[in-house]
Amino acid sequence: MSNINLYQQWGITLDLALEAHELLRGATGQEIPGVKEDKENYPYATVTTITILSPEGAKIMQKPIGRYITIEAAELRIPDPESQRQLSDLLNQKLQPLLPKDDQSNLLLIGLGNWNATPDALGPRVISQCVITRHLYKYAPEALTPGMRSVCALTPGVLGITGIETAEIIRGVVEKIQPTAMIVIDALAAKSVDRIGSTIQIADTGISPGSGVGNQRIGINQETMGIPVIAIGIPTVVHAAIIIEEAILKLFQSMKMYEGLHPPIINEIINEVLAPFSGNLTVTPKEIDSMINNLAQLLAQGINQALHPNVNPSQFNMYLQ
Amino acid sequence: MSNINLYQQWGITLDLALEAHELLRGATGQEIPGVKEDKENYPYATVTTITILSPEGAKIMQKPIGRYITIEAAELRIPDPESQRQLSDLLNQKLQPLLPKDDQSNLLLIGLGNWNATPDALGPRVISQCVITRHLYKYAPEALTPGMRSVCALTPGVLGITGIETAEIIRGVVEKIQPTAMIVIDALAAKSVDRIGSTIQIADTGISPGSGVGNQRIGINQETMGIPVIAIGIPTVVHAAIIIEEAILKLFQSMKMYEGLHPPIINEIINEVLAPFSGNLTVTPKEIDSMINNLAQLLAQGINQALHPNVNPSQFNMYLQ
Amino acid sequence: MSNINLYQQWGITLDLALEAHELLRGATGQEIPGVKEDKENYPYATVTTITILSPEGAKIMQKPIGRYITIEAAELRIPDPESQRQLSDLLNQKLQPLLPKDDQSNLLLIGLGNWNATPDALGPRVISQCVITRHLYKYAPEALTPGMRSVCALTPGVLGITGIETAEIIRGVVEKIQPTAMIVIDALAAKSVDRIGSTIQIADTGISPGSGVGNQRIGINQETMGIPVIAIGIPTVVHAAIIIEEAILKLFQSMKMYEGLHPPIINEIINEVLAPFSGNLTVTPKEIDSMINNLAQLLAQGINQALHPNVNPSQFNMYLQ
C-alpha cells in the first residue's frame, strides 16, 4: 500500500529491514530484486535473515548491502527466565559468526542514546551490564578468566548535550585504540507497535545516517570508521505520524475506498493533529522503563556470551560494576 | 463532537478541566450547567479559571466541585529568561491565594511519578528544586532566612516499584507530621498535543482517581487526606488512542461524513493499530527530557515564591541540594 | 585499651556489636556480665552471635537486649561467584529464623541512606534488587510464583533532603499498611578499616538512635514501630577520628608509653588535624562504588531467598525492575 519514500517527508526512516522488505513487497508479496529473505523457526522465536545483495536492492530498500538478522519473539517482553535464557542464547548464536575470528582482537562496544530519555536509553543500559576487560589485559591480566577477549566500551551521549557528533567521538577513539571491530547498540523506531520490545535486529552494516530513535546524523559503519561495525537494536518507539497514517489507511480499506492511493488529505490531517511537533512525536508503552531494563539485561547476556564464548557465564557477574 | 464517556473504555480521563469543558461545550459552545468559565489575558499567557459549582456540573464534567486554573502559554516551551520569569511570577500569583494564610503552617510537597520514566518524571524533578525547610525549623532555625515557611517534601515512587500505593504512603506521612496543606505535582495527559508543555493546571481539588500519566488508583484530596490538597500539573503526553480518534474524526469532517456520530469502526481501528498495547501507549515529544527539565525549573521557581513570599528569590539557591 | 564512652564526644557509636564486645573485653578477654558470645566456623566465613541478655549487659554494651549475628568473610569483598553464592546462602540461613513464621504475612523492607552519597547508598541499592510482590497480591495474583510472600519496600531518603525524619515516614507507612515485620538495611560505621565490606551484621533489635553512617536521630525498632524490626548492615566507613586515635595508641604501645591511659593530647590532636570538620569526616576505600554494588547484590540475593524460601532463585529475576 504505502511507498517507502512517503516516510521521508517526516524525517522517518524504517530502521527494521524486515519492515522495509514487508512494505515494499506489499500485499502481493512480490520479490524485490537483489534482496534475499530466509526464515528459521525456533521454539521461542522466528529468525528472518534479509540479505541485500546488489546496489539495485540497496537503492530500493534504502539500506546498504549487507545482512540484517531479525529475531522476533513476543516472549522478549516477558521476563520469564527460561525463555529469556533461550533468547539470549539465540542472540549469541546469531551474533558470534559476525565477530572477528581472532579472539586476541579488541572489540569496542558503543551504547548510543540519551541516558535521560527513557525510550532512547537502551544502548547505555546494555553497556552498563557488559563485561569490560581491556584495562585488565593492560594492568591486571591475572584478574582475567582464561578465554576472555579484550573488550572496551563507550556511551558517547548525544549531540545536544555534548556539542559533539557521536560519530566524531567514536571515530576519534577508534583511531586512538584501534579495535578490530565495533558493536553498536541503539534503540530503534518501528513501523508497527507490536514490534516494540519484541524484535531484535542484528545488522552487519552498522548504523546508517538518520536511523534510530536519536536520528544519527552521521553513519557509524565500515565507511566512516574503517573497521567492521555490527549494529544491534530493538524498537522502543513508533513515530506518531506513522500510526495515524496506518489508522487512516485501515479506515479506507474497511470502507473500500482509495485502494492503492495515498491522498494528500492524510498528510494534512497528520500535520493538524501533531502540530506543533509534527515529525518529532513518538509513541511508546507506559511500561517502557521496566521493558528496557529487561531487554538490556537480555541483550547484555547474549553479547557477553558471544564476546567470551569460552567462559562460563556464571563468571561474568564478577566483572560487572 | 465526541462524548466525554468514550474515553473511559480506554481507561483515559481528561486531566485538564479546560479540555473537558471545551469538549462538552462542543462546536456550539453551549453552556454546561453548574460550570463557570472566566478568562484573563496576560502578555505571555492566557489564564482560564473553570469553577465547578454544583453536583450537576461535577457529574457532567466528571470532575469534583472546585476551581481549576489553567495557564496557557506557548512560551512555556521556550526557556527564554524573560518570559520564564514572567510565567513563574504568574504561577506564584495564581497559587498563593490557594495556600493557608498562616505562614506558621507546615506545607507538604509531593512529587508524584516515576523518576526513571521520563514523561512521568515531572513531579520528582520539581521537588528536587524546591526549598525544603522543616528540618531547619526543628534543628537549625538560625539557618533560616526570616519569612521562610516550614516546607517538607516526598517523592513516593510508584506502586509497581514499592508495592505500596502512593496514597497509602502519603496518608501515613500526613497523619504523622500533620501538615496544614499539601501541594501535589504530577505529569498529566492531554487530549491535544499542542497542550504538551504549554499548559499548567492548578486545581484546588487535588488528584482524582485515574488521573495523571501514572493513573493514580486512589485519589489524593481533602477526602482521602483530611487536609486541603492543591494539584499542579503539566501535560507531557497524549494517549495514542486519542490521536487516532482525532485523526479519524478530522477525516470524516473533511469528507463531510458521519457528522455527530462516533461509529464503532473507530474503536476497531484503534484496537488493531495499537495491539497488543491498546490503552497503554502514549505520544510524547522526542525532546521530552530537556522540556521537562525547563518546566520543572519554572514550576519550582513559582512554587518557591508562593511558599516563601517574603523572601528574596536570590536567597533560595542557598537552600537547594 | 579504650573505653567505649570516649567515642561519644565525637558523636560516634559503635554500630557493630562485635567491635563493642571486643573493645570492652579488652586485651584480657574478660567476660562482660549479661552478654553471651558464640562462634561458628564455615568454609568461607566466621559467624559470631552476640546475645545481650540483661539490662546490665545492655548498659555496658550501650546496645539493647537482643541478638547480634555477625558474618565475617574477607571474600565478601571479592565478587567470586562461588563464594558469593555461599555467603548469600549463609545470610539466608541466619536471617530466615528471625522472620515471621506465617508466610501469609506482609514484610516491609526499608533501604535507609542517601542515594547520592556513595558510602551511604547501600540501603537503597539493596532495595532496588529485592523482589517486591505486595501489589501483585492485590492486583495480579496470577503473576505470582507459588510460595511467594507479600513484600513491599521504601527508601525514605534523608532528613536534609525531605525535611521529614525517616522514622516519621516509616512509622506513618507502618500504621497504614500494617506489615507483620520490617527489615531495615543500612550502611554502618566500623572501628577498624578491615571490617569495611567484609562484615554483615544482622540484629533483631532494629536501628538504635545515633547509629549508621547517617546517624539516625530516632530509633527504628519494636518500641517506635510496634512491630519486630530486623536490621541488616555492612560497614562502609570508619570515622576519621577513630583511625587517628588508633594510630596514636599503637604508637604509644610500640614506645611502651602510657599503657592503659588515654591522655587529653589525643583529643587535642584529633581536633587540630580534622578541623574544621571534626567528627564529620569519614574514611572510605576509593573503590567504594563497585564494592557497594557487589555487596548490595549479595545482600539482596540472601534477603530474596529468606523472604521467599519456597521459590527457586532463578525465578526472582522476573520480578525485578
Next chain:
Amino acid sequence: MSNINLYQQWGITLDLALEAHELLRGATGQEIPGVKEDKENYPYATVTTITILSPEGAKIMQKPIGRYITIEAAELRIPDPESQRQLSDLLNQKLQPLLPKDDQSNLLLIGLGNWNATPDALGPRVISQCVITRHLYKYAPEALTPGMRSVCALTPGVLGITGIETAEIIRGVVEKIQPTAMIVIDALAAKSVDRIGSTIQIADTGISPGSGVGNQRIGINQETMGIPVIAIGIPTVVHAAIIIEEAILKLFQSMKMYEGLHPPIINEIINEVLAPFSGNLTVTPKEIDSMINNLAQLLAQGINQALHPNVNPSQFNMYLQ
C-alpha cells in the same frame, strides 16, 4: 618537616601546588629556587599565584613549569548568594586571561571523574551546568546569543568502567574536532582537611600523571594533547595515610621528640591501621554530596562567564539541559 618524596610510597601526589610549596619551604620559609609566589587579598578570598619558572624548580616541586593560581576562601563551603557571586566572578577574572584571545575559537570542556563515586563526581557535575554551543554553531546559529563562543564537552568516565584510558578518549576527540584549547575539571586530593571545599586551583599545566582523586595514569596537557590545557580543581578528599602521618608528627612535636626526623615507625603504624587498603583509603566530609553540588554550580558559573564574557549571565539558563 616532611619531605615531599615520602608521599610517593603511598602513591600520593600533592595536587595543590600551594601545599607542595608550603611543605617544601618548611617552618623556616626558605625560598625554593625557580619558584615564585605572589599573594593578592580580596574581601572574600586570598589568591596565591605560584609560578614555576625553571627546570630546577619543576624538579623540586615535582610539578611542571607553569602557573598555579589558588583561590582560597572558607566561604566556598557556604552557599550564601552574595559571596558565591563574588567567588564565581573571581574565578572568571582569573580564568579569562588563560583562554585563547580569539573568541571564534572552539573550546573543549572535560569533566574527569566517576559520576557514581561522590567525591570523584565534581568534574561531571560541573559539565552538566556548562553552556554548550558547538552544535548550535553548526546546526542552529540563530539560537545563539550574540557573543557566544563555540564550546563542547565530554565526561569520559573512568578506565575501570570503560576499559579505555580517559587520555585516549580525549586525545581521539581532540584530533577529530581540533579545539583551540581545553579546560579539564577534576576533584583533587589535599594534604589538609581544611582545604576540602575551600580551595580552587587553576593550573595552565593541565593534569599531570598520578594526580586527582582518580589518579590519572596518563597526563592531559599540552605535551599529550597538542593544545593548551587548563586544569581547574577543588580538593574533595585527603588521603587517610596523610592524616595519620600528620597526627603522629603533631604528637612528636608536642612531646618535643624526633624533630626533623621521620622514623620508620610512622609507616609501620599507617600500614597496620589502614590494612588491607593501605594507600587506597580517603577521608571525606559526610556532607560531601551537597558540598559538591554547591561547588559544581559555582565553578560552572565562573566558567560560563569566562567562556562567554560578552553575554549577560541571565541568558545562560536558556542553554542548559
